[in-house]
Amino acid sequence: MHELSIAQSILDLVRPYVPEGGRVESVRLKVGEQSGVVAESLEFCWSAVVPGTPLADSHLVIEKSPFLIRCDACGAESESEGGLAVCPRCDSPRTRVTSGMELQVLDLELLEQPPVRA
Amino acid sequence: MSVVTIERKVLEKNEAFAEQNRRLFAGRGLFVINMVSSPGAGKTSLLEKTIERLKGKVRIAVIEGDVQTDLDARRVEQYGVPVVQIVTNGGCHLEARLVQDALQSIALDGVDLLVIENVGNLVCPANYDLGEAMKVVVASTTEGDDKPLKYPGMFRNASVLVINKIDLLPYVDCRIDELRGNALKINPRLEVFTLSCRTGEGLEEWCGWLHGRTKER
Numbered sequence: 311m312h313e314l315s316i317a318q319s320i321l322d323l324v325r326p327y328v329p330e331g332g333r334v335e336s337v338r339l340k341v342g343e344q345s346g347v348v349a350e351s352l353e354f355c356w357s358a359v360v361p362g363t364p365l366a367d368s369h370l371v372i373e374k375s376p377f378l379i380r381c382d383a384c385g386a387e388s389e390s391e392g393g394l395a396v397c398p399r400c401d402s403p404r405t406r407v408t409s410g411m412e413l414q415v416l417d418l419e420l421l422e423q424p425p426v427r428a
Numbered sequence: 429m430s431v432v433t434i435e436r437k438v439l440e441k442n443e444a445f446a447e448q449n450r451r452l453f454a455g456r457g458l459f460v461i462n463m464v465s466s467p468g469a470g471k472t473s474l475l476e477k478t479i480e481r482l483k484g485k486v487r488i489a490v491i492e493g494d495v496q497t498d499l500d501a502r503r504v505e506q507y508g509v510p511v512v513q514i515v516t517n518g519g520c521h522l523e524a525r526l527v528q529d530a531l532q533s534i535a536l537d538g539v540d541l542l543v544i545e546n547v548g549n550l551v552c553p554a555n556y557d558l559g560e561a562m563k564v565v566v567a568s569t570t571e572g573d574d575k576p577l578k579y580p581g582m583f584r585n586a587s588v589l590v591i592n593k594i595d596l597l598p599y600v601d602c603r604i605d606e607l608r609g610n611a612l613k614i615n616p617r618l619e620v621f622t623l624s625c626r627t628g629e630g631l632e633e634w635c636g637w638l639h640g641r642t643k644e645r
Contacts, residue, residue, distance in 0.1 A: 312520050312552035319438050327432045335429070339438075346555050346581045393580035394613050403616030407584075413438045413555075420430045 316347055316413070317355035321365065324418055333421040334368040342412040343377045344393045367421070377410030442556055445524035449559025452531070453542070459642040460542045462558050464582055465566035466575075467548030470592040472500050473625040474566060474634075475543055479507045481635040482541075486642050489539040491530050493522040493547045500545065510535045521552035524559055541642045554581040562587035569593045569600050573607035576614050583614040588621070590634060595624040 324337055341347055349372045360366050379395060380387045383402035390398060395405050437443065453460050463471045479488055490511040492500040501513035512534045514526050527544060536542070544560060546553040554563075565586040567575050570593055576583040583589065589611050597604060608620050621637070623630025 312555065315519070315523075316438060319441065322441070323436060323438065324434060327434055344581060344584070346551060392577060393584065395584070395616055396613050403612065405616075415434045415436050415438060417431050417433045417435070420432065422429060 313347060313351040313355045314358065317352060317359045320356070320415060321359050321363065323415055324365070325363065327418060328364045329420070332364055332423070334365045335419045335421045336369050336371050337365070337418045338371040338373065338416040340373050340375055340412045340414040340416055342375045342410040344407075344410045345413045347413055349374065368418075373416070375409050375412050378408045379405040380408045381405050439555065442524050445528055446557035446559040449524055449528055449531070453559060453561075456536060456539075457645050458536065458539060458542050459645045460544065460558075460560045461588075461638075462544045462546055462553075462560035462563045463566065464546045464550070464553045464563055464586070465548060465568075466550045466571060466579075469548070469566045469568040469571065470625050471545050471548070471566050472503055474590060474592060474623075475504060475545060476507060477625050477628070477631055478543075478635055478638065479504070479509055481631060482639060483507075486540045486639055487538055488541045488543060489534055489536060491527060491534065491542065491544045493526075493545060495519065495547055510539070516547060520547060520549050521556050522546050522558060523556050527558045540645070541638070550575070550579040550582050554585045564588040564590060566590045566592055567607065567611075569596050569602040569604070569607070571602075572600075573602045573604070573610060576607070576611040580614045583611050583618065586615065586618065588619045591620065591622040592625055594622050594629060595627045 328334055341349060353370050356370050376389050377393055378387055379390045381397035381402055382404040384400040386399045388398045396403050397405050465471050488509050490504050490509055492513045494500055495516050495518060498513040501511045504511045512530045514530050544558055563586040565582050611618055621634045623634055
């Protein structure tokens with residue numbers, strides 16, 4: 311259960327990207343299936359860390375990436391269930407992880423600001 | 429609606445600290461392992477037995493990580509090695525920054541091997557690089573043989589698996605070949621040791637290997 315510290319890290323990372331007076335609508339993340347982060351917990355923790363910041367009204371948009379391995383024996387890239395490193399096509403253990411470990415902030419979307427009156 | 433591109437790793441700050449630690453360790457010719465396991469698998473016992481066996485051959489220092497208390501540091505201190513305790517106060521894992529701070533209060537001169545004993549937890553410490561050369565995951569026979577399948581992240585990120593408490597095999601439903609096989613399905617490159625801290629069986633192989641790796645530095 312380290313989602314709270316992950317949420318805090320995301321907040322610290324994106325805050326400098328919010329322009330003065332700007333409000334954030336959403337933050338888009340890429341979260342690998344085997345990254346060790348639970349999307350639902352992260353969303354819950356996000357709501358706990360944002361109050362009082364320009365991201366107070368924001369929500370997370372989480373794009374999950376599947377766990378993929380490439381086999382050095384048969385060359386196939388396959389989705390592997392349960393995080394196994396054994397090639398589902400030829401049973402070789404000579405594989406490399408090509409996707410599913412990501413934990414990345416992609417971008418943020420700003421809320422439309424009402425026009426400033428002169 | 430305007431979009432601001434960021435495209436940065438969430439844990440990049442930790443990774444930067446880990447990289448600083450790694451450079452510091454390399455500069456001192458230190459071999460550093462990060463010991464991880466679920467609570468009660470026997471990390472501290474393994475550490476005690478290792479210090480005993482390598483006495484006079486490898487100079488060891490220890491960083492202990494626990495949620496609360498300095499009980500483990502006090503246990504290890506009795507073996508006459510430099511030790512510092514990190515209390516995370518609820519935190520479920522060590523981070524590279526905490527290790528960097530702890531390094532300020534430990535005498536590393538002449539030390540060959542630094543062992544960082546992480547918080548007992550098979551999930552969160554997998555995500556945090558501390559700057560170590562490798563993670564050593566300890567699994568005990570009392571936890572069952574399916575642990576690697578249930579907690580794949582830790583076994584994937586480790587380089588070594590130590591299976592502890594093999595003296596209890598007659599009394600528990602754990603098939604050692606199944607445990608080893610499951611771990612290798614997650615990470616075929618794992619180096620595996622089987623031992624019992626209680627009886628001493630298998631400790632020689634583990635300590636011999638660790639001694640060799642430390643001297644390679």
